[in-house]
Amino acid sequence: MAGGKRAKIRMTPDEVASHLATNFKVQVATVGRDGAPHLVTMFYALLDGKIAFTTYRASQKVLNLRRDPTMTCLVEDGVEYAELRGVALYGRGLVVEDPEPRTKVGMVVGSRMAGLPVPAIGEPIDPAVAAGIEQVLAKRVLIVMEPDSVVSWDHRKI
Template structure:
């Protein structure tokens, strides 16, 4: 007989669908004194991995350059029986390549501006693209490289 934990675990397809349908992630990095640094970020999926932009001088970037350990949590639900979530444990990669930065920035920026949200790599309005170039000038891309994924969906219980 399956344990309750096994019953509520999401399949890999359910995890992928859940992450694709969500847009906010809680990100934890390790501070210089070993304390967790926790923030919420808007994200997009880049090749199936959580990716977000942030200022190159942000605390999370400083932490990741010192220690790449990162944990991400995407969750949903209000009542206990509705709770769903995916926790990803692994490394945060700091990427300075402009092409993927702009792709993720277009998705996240559109969402934040209340515009129709493109998929990664879709063409964007030229005026929006010009503003995006300027907005991303001082930013880097962070991509979550998970070693372990834990999921739950209490609606299955």
């Protein structure tokens, strides 16, 4: 894509933040032992403006990140070419064992997965629901995306 057209479709920092805040699925790529990408889709929440999600402690992505923290995240939407929008974040995936931020993210993502009303980060939820989510979170860690660079596009600007 020519530099001029590329510049026209780039999102502003505010547009990037809004795009990340209004979506909830992210494609996550980590580097496998053999160097091949390991790609999965995860539900996420924003923790201090950063993509964050929980996953099983023994999952392949966690094993990959402990060996090599390189991670890429893609949040995209749109169906027709003229509607395509996306934000690609390149950087590191931090494996966080601390239960406090894991619980904050887990309550948001767990509510969404259960089809319940989705709270804001840190907002209280029904105690019975919270107890069930906490039980699931016990076997999970938090992954936080620490981006080094961000690439964005919004074809609606063309």
